[in-house]
Amino acid sequence: MLEAFIIVLREGFEAFLIVAIIFAYLKKTDQRHLLPAVYLAIAAAVGASVWMAALLKQGVNESLWAGIFGLIAIIMVGTLLIHMRRVAPHLSSKMHQRLDSVSSGRPRWIAFPAIFLFSVLMITREGMETALMLSQVHGSYLTGALLGLAGATLLALLWARYGHLINMKRFFQVTTVFLVIFMVQIGLYTFHEFAEAGLFGTNSDSWHAATEIWSPEGLYGRWVPLAIVAFCAVWLLFSSIGDRMRRVPPPVSPATGK
Numbered sequence: 407m408l409e410a411f412i413i414v415l416r417e418g419f420e421a422f423l424i425v426a427i428i429f430a431y432l433k434k435t436d437q438r439h440l441l442p443a444v445y446l447a448i449a450a451a452v453g454a455s456v457w458m459a460a461l462l463k464q465g466v467n468e469s470l471w472a473g474i475f476g477l478i479a480i481i482m483v484g485t486l487l488i489h490m491r492r493v494a495p496h497l498s499s500k501m502h503q504r505l506d507s508v509s510s511g512r513p514r515w516i517a518f519p520a521i522f523l524f525s526v527l528m529i530t531r532e533g534m535e536t537a538l539m540l541s542q543v544h545g546s547y548l549t550g551a552l553l554g555l556a557g558a559t560l561l562a563l564l565w566a567r568y569g570h571l572i573n574m575k576r577f578f579q580v581t582t583v584f585l586v587i588f589m590v591q592i593g594l595y596t597f598h599e600f601a602e603a604g605l606f607g608t609n610s611d612s613w614h615a616a617t618e619i620w621s622p623e624g625l626y627g628r629w630v631p632l633a634i635v636a637f638c639a640v641w642l643l644f645s646s647i648g649d650r651m652r653r654v655p656p657p658v659s660p661a662t663g664k
Contacts, residue, residue: 408635409588410547413539414554415561416581421451421532422562424501428525431505440509440521447525454526455533462541470603476596479538480589486535487585501528539585542592576649580642587634594620595627 425448432440462475508520540547561577594617600606601614619625 408550408632409543410540410550411554411557412581412584412635412638413536413543413588414551415557416578416585417532417536417539418555418558419561419565419577421529422558422565424528424532425525426562426566427501428505428521428528431502432509432521435506435509437509437517440517443518443522444525447522447529450522450526451529451533454530455537458534459537459540462537469599470605473596473599473603473605475538475541476592476599479542480592480596482538483535483585484589486531487582539588542588542595576642576645579645580638583641584634584638587637591627591630591634 425444428444429441432438432444504524505521508524509517540551543550598614598617598620601610601617604610606613617624620627620630
């Protein structure tokens with residue numbers, strides 16, 4: 407449940423930020439007539455993400471498919487994390503450039519579908535990433551996903567109203583740490599599933615037995631989700647303490663007054 411909560415919390419908030427940037431640009435450039443295209447894009451992105459989640463739910467019941475989807479999740483999420491780390495500081499300006507190129511100076515009948523497609527691609531990426539990662543969460547995750555969605559909504563409302571109170575840098579840092587460790591866990595599980603599917607020939611049984619303790623129901627594997635969240639919580643705690651210590655002004659010397 408904890409894994410699902412953090413995954414949906416991060417991805418849901420990222421999707422909100424993307425939508426907020428698009429809305430702000432269209433209003434700022436006096437192109438409000440294109441706002442319905444974004445609403446349609448949100449509906450289409452949600453539909454596509456739900457469809458993919460249902461497709462993954464059907465496929466992960468077999469060892470081979472579980473391993474394949476695990477490998478896809480590692481590649482997709484890993485590359486997106488690297489990409490977002492590089493472009494995050496300039497995400498808003500880059501999106502504005504792309505939006506400007508597909509909407510400004512174009513007839514409405516061209517700009518509308520262009521904004522729709524751009525928004526669908528940007529939002530669906532977050533939804534697909536969420537579906538892929540949730541497919542690797544074992545056990546019941548519906549409660550965690552719903553709580554994560556509620557948390558993302560609350561965080562979005564707080565950001566819209568009190569953006570200066572939210573340390574966005576720390577939020578994305580700690581959730582990135584979580585996702586990196588989660589990718590390692592998926593890697594172990596993927597290897598375990600490929601071994602169960604017999605992809606390693608005569609050594610498959612040996613590798614499967616050796617990695618059994620790290621499977622979701624294994625001796626160590628069952629504690630991995632809690633360990634990931636605990637590690638991130640400790641990391642966030644010490645990072646916050648470090649931030650406060652850096653903000654504290656140095657003591658004034660009585661002798662010099664400095």
